[in-house]
Amino acid sequence: MRSIGLLMIFIILSLLMGCSNQQTFEEFFHKEMKENEKEYTKDVNYSYSLVHQEQNIVQEEDAIAIFKENNHQGKQIFIAYFKKENGKWYWEQTRGAEWDTPHKWSAMHEIPYIYSGAISDNSINEIYAGREKAKIIDVEGNKRFWFAISPSKEVQVKLVRKNGTEEIVESIDEEMLKEWGK
Template identity: 55%
Template sequence: MKKRMIGMTILCLLFLIGCSKSKEPTFEDFFHAEMEKTKEEYGKEFNYSYSLVYTNVHKLNQHQDSIAIFTEHNPNGDQIFIAYFEKENGKWEWKQTRGAEWDSAVQWSSMSEEPYIYSGTLTDDSITNVFAGDEPAEIIEVEEGKRFWYAISDVQNVKVKAVKEDGSEENVKEIDEELMKNEGKK
């Protein structure tokens, strides 16, 4: 009986030690810690804020990566960003970021290194799908009337196409030249 009690005590202690080990931070923990550093850099005199809108963590082979979409109120106003992260040696690393503004002349952009991530804003409710080359985009509802899309491709410099609810398709230029002219007149 005494041996059994000692054995149970040892098992309980081992269980408690295993439970008390600090667990590895999640991707969201890492992201929020990095954004709090950004907030500190702006200081209290600027009312900086951010909101994590969407994450997608993947595990490909032995490699883990993540996409984060977040909004930010910074000195340039209200913007939306997409960032790409990789997990290396058990730690997340911020690799690439692209930003956008609602109703900007820049309709989409792409990251300059692999994976090539194409992204942009959508305010036209009639658009149901977006393609970067052959890759279908993920479309995320950010808030009423504002959507953000992204597509991951292993091909650089592809055409971007929008598909409307009536089935019509249109190639989307990176820069809306008409809107660019109107912005220049302001």
């Protein structure tokens, strides 16, 4: 009887040690970003930093990462969606943004529909993608990044200012775009 008990303890400890060897989400993310870095030459001065991450956001075994990157286009911020299947992480979708540009927000075109954008206007208090309230992440200074996960592919994006006024926000600010080209 005693040897069966010891055998069971050994089996349980072996299983627990085997589980601890699985790659964590953060380990996977940083490994992928280091691989990405190899695509850039020294003159780009490539760098990245993980700003925010959440796991089990849409379903069990998934994650989002919000990260800043200095690349060929300069300083940008991204949101990426990841899934874990059969114990292995996979990078599924990514959307990028920049502050103070005519491109105000974007959306992922596959499920899950993640709407996101960069904001630097401190009067913005809340953002909604359809009925879903966005999570707003402080990035640095007055720079913030928002995202909302919607069950619908095409929704209206609305912002609410601190004074209570609401406004619908198009993906592209046409007036700003006209000035942008000058």
